[in-house]
Amino acid sequence: MAMFARVSTYKTGPETISDAPSEDIMGRALEMPGCLGIYYLNGKEAGKDLSITLWESEEAMTESREAANKIRAEASAAEKIQIVAVEEFEVTASNLKG
Template identity: 60%
Template sequence: MFARVSTYKTDPAATADAPTEETVKRVLEIPGCRGIYFLYAKDSQKALSITLWESEEALDASQQAANAIRSDSSKEQNSQIVDVEQFEVTVSSIKN
């Protein structure tokens, strides 16, 4: 599995602390997408999105669509895209 991690600087006056349902739906509809997490740190005016991909090929193929969604979402949330990085997921475990 692979991940794309995007870092945003948020506007302290913004009222939204998460992407819209439509944005999440758009991400999940991209072929090869396995999931999305969005982390918001109000005190530090920072947010992260983590998208998970079934393969490196799916991650690479999603780049154009992800760029468009990221741009649209940052405009909606009045945030600035600071960085976008790609990683291989070497451990994954969620406790139920």
């Protein structure tokens, strides 16, 4: 089964309000059709965070772009973080210890 991922890179700073998105933001992302999950990573390198959303198909990821852009823009404004990049990938290997 193919899976796809959207990886967003953020620049944080002293004015950044939180080290993670709100439950509302996370919930809205998870409600998008085909979204399988979301991870938010705080970088060890100061000022750099990442989010990873996982998608059940390339079509679901593609169809979510507009809604995801809106959610990302609202979250970055609320949390005072800058969106640096948004990239999309096919997940070619995964293994989570259960």
